[in-house]
Amino acid sequence: MSGLVMPAPAEPVLFEAVCTPSRSLGPRGMRILAAVLLTLSAGTGGFFLALGAWPVLGFSGLEALLVLGLMLLHRRQARRAMEVLILTGGRLTIHRTDRRGRREEIAIDPYWARLRLEERPGRVSLLVLRQRGESVEIGALLGDEQKRDLARALGEALRRWREPVFDNPQLREPPIPSASGS
Template sequence: MTQNPLFAALLTPHRSLSPQGIRGVIVFACVMAAIPGFAFFAMGAWPIVGLLGLDIALLYWALTASLDDKHAFEEITLWPDALDIRHVTKRGRETTLSFNPFFVRFAVVRDGEDRVTALKITTREGAYEIGRFLTPDDKENFARAFRPALDRARR
């Protein structure tokens, strides 16, 4: 019979824009760039129009590059006798770590304004940061759920 985990979480990066949202932002930026573009073109400063087009192209590249992170995730599973962390990068490279929960310390690092900046798993071998791509609020919620589960595993 298989045992149920004490805690399981799948952490994924936040996607603020969908591909349709990116298209909307680019269309809006094109319209807004066209206004001064026409004025500069009418004044004979046509190279500015090319630079405005370059700005739009760079904006499109930046927004679509951020969508590539959608394939990255971290899977954290806490069993009574093991803490398994599986990290997959956006390119599909996988790293799997396993620890004894009794020898693990969970640390929440905060800044001067009491926001969570990092979540760290510390062992004798070193420290490993989890949920690096999470927002401070998401890190806070994860810590609130994970800490009691880790305490249960140590009993």
């Protein structure tokens, strides 16, 4: 075991969710897309070169490189985007990191927090936490189904936090003695 010791958390974590944008195109898919795009660009450029319009070859290549460069830039920036929801004994904290790396932390009193999933026809639903007249959108990086799952899980965690079930051994019914025949 290494010498790294993690400090004990101040309060126990009752719920934690990490929200990241979906990345449907992995590294292998990106390579395939780049190969297809460059092949189509070379084919288009070669066709116009055969027709005698040789300047199109350069523009076609630059266009393909620009598209690939913008896609790689978007993927790199989207990798940074993240939202972490943490419910502890006394607060619900939202840690956000946007695609540019800027961080934000929002703390909410879980007792007053009300979760609402607002349906928007033709668009992804909106998941909002409301507290005393203020509202905070959460799960903006998620798709519709993931937002529903987050709403269900966070709603259940908030409900359990507000309505705890206590197990008091003194209130339990005593065990019934069994009659044993000797």
